[in-house]
Amino acid sequence: MNSKIVIAHRGASGYLPEHTMEAKAMAYAMLPDYIEQDLVLSKDDVPIVIHDIYLDDVTNVARIFPNRKREDGRYYVIDFTFNELLQLQVSERFNPTTGAQLYPNRFPKNKASFKLHSLQQEIELIQGLNYSTGNFVGIYPEIKNPNFHYKNGKDITKITLDILSSYDYKTEEDKCILQCFDAKELERTRMVLKSKLLLVQLIESTEKIKRLDYFSSYANGIGPWYKQILDKKENGKWIFTDLINKAHNLNLFVHPYTFRHDQLEDFTSFEEMMHVLFFEANIDGGFTDFPDKMITFLRKEKS
Template sequence: MTASLTPAAAAPVPAASARPVVIAHRGASGERPEHTLAAYERAIEQGADFIEPDLVMTKDGVLVARHENEISGTTDVAERPEFAARRTTRLIDGVEMSGWFTEDFSLAELKTLKARERLPRLRPGNTAFADERIPTFAEVVALARKHGVGVYPETKHPSYFRGIGLPLEAAMLKVLADHGWTRAADPVFIQSFEVENLKMLKGMTALRLVQLVAGAGGPPDRPGTAYADMLTPAGLKEIAGYAAGIGPEKTLVVPRDAAGRSLPPTRLVADAHAAGLVVHPWTFRAENMFLPAELRSGAAGEAHGRLAEELAQFLAAGVDGLFSDYPAAAVTAVRQPR
């Protein structure tokens, strides 16, 4: 399902040498429940360059924005007696998960659910937004086109969805094409923690692709491969054969010591740039529990620390963009003279 919208001219996207881009992580998810139109609209108001939807599939083949296909933590599905019998257990990327899964619901059924704040103790203010619904990817793209910002979708568990007969790739590209976005110059990055998913997309689209990498583990579709092995100069050169950039966990750029304090930056940004890749680390959050020890304010994990200083660390390290739950802070940081 795609919205009826006449494509507008594509908004320009800064190149690697221009101002770093701000990617609103699941929208302005520090201020609104993640992956809701309210979160995306708030991020656009705050000046984000891109809004980021994680994409999963309904049983009738429609892409919707949820962090995971298991939705008990981000909707009121567990409170809905008519769906009680759909609670089940699935093996997702080798991990057993129990709950309610988008692939067991039609879009019409999912649209009856209400979104919920995933971290209510950490972000109690977000619980006031109790009437938001699950948006389709088409609705997210239409919102972005309306306001002249880009989209940065992540394909969630693409091998799993392909294995159950609900492949994500073609459906995602169709939504983007329906809204006029097909070219490398268009304001779109497509990201994935998997490798074969991105290589498949490389043969299907000219849109830019980003290989996500975590500080531990490896791609779910490549058992035995560690993300660390992909971040050597040779590994980065291989990534550059199918992707335009990497999205590293932020401690791969600025690591921390055993006490949680920041250490000097690694060579990752320089090595990625040498391979022709842009670097968009994740995820910048204001709460103490996510900040390095020297930038925390007080003892409470939910209290806000000195996020601006952490953002400045990474900008000084030469990153090309930032994923942030608080896009306003990131927008302010990237606009500071350096």
């Protein structure tokens, strides 16, 4: 991977509710390198494109199926069939207790009509658009919470790999990168399930960074939180951790998450954030809710 890679995080999720077909179609029109799909199984083993195992922070499940929550008060994707899930309306992410929208300046909550969909439906949309436009946008699926699925009697990784294979995503050349936070599961994907896809080990904790040697034995890249790359600022200039150098020395590419125009935290502008991470820290690609802004920035830097 020589050029910098743009990954549409949950689609064009800065503009439309995350992981909806509309957010994916909008992202596609921006022509990123990859579009991301988070995957959770339904009761009848259909991989649903949704950020996590819960339904009650992005849908109206509490209103449609009020009696289907578990003892913890949450509603789980895995307790509903695909047909039941299709009855739900999807909205911008919100706090299920207060109802407050997580990103208040994004698409207004409960406006317009959005639905859940399957991995197969999204692949057919992206492959169909690749065919009709002549472009070649890839997919970047994530296996969510494999242990939770095991506890519920399901092997989400095997089911996902079978579907990917049926749509001709089988090798490193097929523009499909498979990611997971669970290192044991990603290692199993390579060693036991014999996947030849590009694999990315997601990293959520500093503890995990110490295991890069192990990750390089089965993965092609890592996906750290971008703050794991930043050490401190001295005289107005960022000093970086050794994460990128270590990863590159092990032939691992680095795709950190998540670049958000409306959540800058450490930076004064989105452009500064991208410049620091792409060109000072030398990351290989990034996940963003605003693919158009990242693409425009990288194009300008190139020219």
